[in-house]
Amino acid sequence: MKRKNTGILILAVVTAISVACGRSAAKKNNTVPSAADITSGSAAETNDSTAAEKIQQDSDAPTEAPTEPFSEDISLPDGYTAQGSCVIDGFHAVLQNPELPTGCEVTALTETLNFLGFDIDKETLFDNYMPVDYAGTYTMNYAYIGDPRATDGFGCYAPVVVKTADDYFRDIDSPCYAQNLTDTSLRDLFYQIDCGRPVVVWVTMDMRVSYPKYVFTATNGEDMEFNYYQHCLTIYGYDIDNGLVYAADPLKDNVTYPISDFETVYDTMGRQAVVICGNAETEGTFNEDYSYEEFDCPLPNAQQKKDE
Numbered sequence: 001m002k003r004k005n006t007g008i009l010i011l012a013v014v015t016a017i018s019v020a021c022g023r024s025a026a027k028k029n030n031t032v033p034s035a036a037d038i039t040s041g042s043a044a045e046t047n048d049s050t051a052a053e054k055i056q057q058d059s060d061a062p063t064e065a066p067t068e069p070f071s072e073d074i075s076l077p078d079g080y081t082a083q084g085s086c087v088i089d090g091f092h093a094v095l096q097n098p099e100l101p102t103g104c105e106v107t108a109l110t111e112t113l114n115f116l117g118f119d120i121d122k123e124t125l126f127d128n129y130m131p132v133d134y135a136g137t138y139t140m141n142y143a144y145i146g147d148p149r150a151t152d153g154f155g156c157y158a159p160v161v162v163k164t165a166d167d168y169f170r171d172i173d174s175p176c177y178a179q180n181l182t183d184t185s186l187r188d189l190f191y192q193i194d195c196g197r198p199v200v201v202w203v204t205m206d207m208r209v210s211y212p213k214y215v216f217t218a219t220n221g222e223d224m225e226f227n228y229y230q231h232c233l234t235i236y237g238y239d240i241d242n243g244l245v246y247a248a249d250p251l252k253d254n255v256t257y258p259i260s261d262f263e264t265v266y267d268t269m270g271r272q273a274v275v276i277c278g279n280a281e282t283e284g285t286f287n288e289d290y291s292y293e294e295f296d297c298p299l300p301n302a303q304q305k306k307d308e
Contacts, residue, residue: 003195012166039245070175072277074192082093082190087237088198091115093248099123103148105156105248106130107199109163109274115178115198117280120168129171130156130164137219145224154215155230158272160183161200165276167301169185175284181273186245186263190277192237198236198248202272204229205251207261211268227269 044130094111096103100122126132131143144158146153158180163176181189189199204210204227208268212225237246244256255283 013142023041024045032041032294043284058156069290070282070284070288071277073276074179074181074197074277076184076188076191080188080191080240082187082194083242084195084239085237086190086194087239087246088115088183088193091198091236091248091254093234093253094122094250095253096122098248100126100148101151102146102153102155103142103144104250105161105200106148106164108232108234108248109161111248111250112198112276113165113168115236116276116278118168118172118174122146122253125164126301126308128301129167130300136224138214138217139222139224140221140226141222142220154226156230158202158274161232162273165274167223170286170288172277172279173286175282175287176276176278177287177290179275179277181275183271184273185208185271186259186266189235193235193237198234200232200234201266202230202232202269203262203265204277205231207257209264224288227275229267247299 016267052127053200092115094107094114096107102106103122103126106121106126110120110125113120113125126148132147133143133145134147136145138154138156141159144153144156146155151285162178162180165176168174169176169178181192187200189201192199206229208229210226210227210229215224215226218224231249231251233246233250235245236248238244238259239256240259243259244258245262246254246256247262249255
């Protein structure tokens with residue numbers, strides 16, 4: 001619906017009335033106007049009429065509709081079943097060693113962002129965007145526990161990777177965002193690959209079947225459990241007929257794993273998965289109204305800790 005500026009129209013009418021009153025007053029005083037007066041009055045009347053028409057045109061001009069915030073529908077279609085094979089071309093692994101021997105999570109996120117066109121390296125991403133806890137105050141749902149530059153660092157879970165990605169997007173004013181797909185089955189994740197979206201997932205090193213064990217009780221009261229073979233990587237392809245998953249493994253490079261083995265350890269690690277919506281070419285700005293991953297106890301990143 002077009003919206004007219006009635007205030008401006010009233011002003012134009014009042015201006016026209018003022019010009020008419022001026023001419024009437026001249027006649028009432030029995031003053032004969034000169035040719036110059038007539039010419040001047042005619043020019044003023046013409047200018048007023050032109051201005052009124054311009055105002056009318058401006059008020060009738062269509063207004064641009066507000067731009068809708070960027071979003072992607074990543075929901076699984078009814079009846080979806082992965083068939084055949086699908087491999088995203090051009091996905092290259094980023095290796096975590098030697099800089100981050102226990103930093104597989106931030107490295108998996110980095111290789112995914114790089115594939116999507118973002119110029120960021122794993123150390124910068126960790127230092128400036130990933131919440132970190134060196135003191136055991138929280139668990140891996142809130143921060144990276146320990147130091148990824150050390151060989152005895154623990155790790156983090158899906159909510160931390162979501163927050164890390166979104167804090168990065170906020171900082172560069174990108175409309176992209178991360179989505180937590182935890183509890184999605186491996187075969188349903190293949191739909192994201194069909195759509196060209198690689199997925200960060202939690203498994204174990206060498207697909208070894210092992211389980212989390214109690215380590216300590218964090219200061220916030222939660223029990224910290226850790227699988228000592230915990231690992232994080234990005235999947236970018238599958239082949240149902242040959243039973244393979246294509247993965248960018250930060251410890252190995254681009255590799256394939258048997259779907260059956262991969263599915264077992266993926267389930268063991270709680271079916272944790274994160275996908276990025278959008279890429280570096282996506283137009284728009286960061287949407288502060290989006291429901292991003294929020295923590296009850298947000299923690300600073302490594303760089304903020306150094307600055308304290």
